[in-house]
Amino acid sequence: MSLPPPSAIPPPPNAEPALRFDDVWIGFEEGPILRGVTFSARPEETLILLGETGTGKTLALKLAAGLLIPDRGRIQALGHDVSHKSEHELLEFRRQVGFVFQEGALFDSLTVAENVAYRLKEDGATDDEVAPKVQEVLRFVELEHTMEMLPSELSGGMRRRVSIARALITRPPIVLYDSPTAGLDPITSQTIITLILRLRDVYGVTALMATHRLQDGFALANFHFDPKTRTVRKGASGDNSKQPITRFLVLRDGRIYFEGSPEEMLRTTDPYLQRFLI
């Protein structure tokens, strides 16, 4: 497998954010869901968006991808003002963003290979150009043998892995994960988290991961994937300057309730946050 080298230069601390939410509000008929959410993610940073069900984690991801337009506030991603673009302009922007949906959202009438190749085919790539890339990303998620299968023939975990492969095919600089381990058994969840680790440490993507499982966030913060030995190792990589930054954001009542490092999260004395740690 010809994987590209990890980014040689770590992003400077004052680098332009890859993603920035600035006082973002959105609501529906039942009332506002997000009420003035502000945060930013630097390039190659991983943000873990924690929160109870219904706190707007998925909404935040959909806003970041330009799938929803905020009622108020501004969202910038990869230098684009996502909150003030037409649908036509957003279609172009979304090609630079990978989105892994909670249930995979695979096209059920297409095979696994066709699902993964979808975006390349949309760009007019020929079968000869598409085939090796599809094979490569399916090998990355260790599902090469499922190419001709339909999504209905896959298990829940396999569908998420195909969804990751589909998001990965164009090497997007930002990947948004919507509860990628929700409803999966611990072993399959670990497989998915390992994949996300590999994606981060091999391709150097900026990630925003919505989840209600704190252990997923700590796994991303406390482990790294070593491309040389192709194994997942505990702790920081040998070169600390390359160690990806993982931060936690906790959503509560439509606002950012907590923003900090894994250590700060662990040391918290806040009763609400401690409920996540149990």
Next chain:
Amino acid sequence: MPDAPSQVTQPHSSVRETPSVIQILTEAFQQFVLDVQNYARMSALSLANLLTKPRYTQDTLDQMDDIGVGSLPIVLLSGFFIGAVMVLQTGQQFQRFGQVSLTGDIVSLALVRELGPTITGLLVAGRCSSGIASELGSMLVTEQVDAMRAMGTDPSRKLISPRVLASIITVPLLTTISVFVGLLGGMVASVFSLRLSPTTFWQRAIGILEFSDLMQGFTKSLLFAFILSTVGCYKGLNVRGGTQGVGRATTQSVVVSSVMIIIADTFLTKLALFLADKL
């Protein structure tokens, strides 16, 4: 098609008051106007998309196969027996006046102008409008439509326009086939029931038709195709309430498209008669 559920900018009160009858009626009317507006916008967009790239030719061919070829058996069967039953019903009346040979005239005019396009439109609406609504509705609730948008594909181009174009191409063809087998059915019935010669029936049936009759039938079938496909797409892409909503949208698509076809038929018939008088 809206990109997102209707959004609000102002926080709502957490305590909801019981709405009055006036409020309920006002909201229902507002929703109706909003639906008409969104439907008109989506329909116009589905046609405008055909003028610019990207075009989804393979998707259009697949839909033509599904809508056209898939509907052929029911169109053939129903067309044949509608033609036959028309002869049985009208022939008896003509026999009383000794004008049995006129049966071909009346069956032909009724099939070409009215029954061919309308029955075909209703049958295809029952089969395909519901199919389109359930397919797109299922895609919506399983986030496949969002996934499509997230990958930079415009769902109106990929999902709506191919279905509309495929319907516009195939429904007039199905109508033509339906009229032809209807006349065949009428001929068979007239031979066995009225002892009319096939040649007489066929000559009368073809001879009575004018260009305006053919145009009337063709125009109707085009419009009915547009109605059944756009209603199916609109209902499917505006599903609310998960799988239960998909079922509701499927039923609504058949009901709404059938009613719209019958209403449109009335106005088109009046227009066609008016134009026939003028020209």
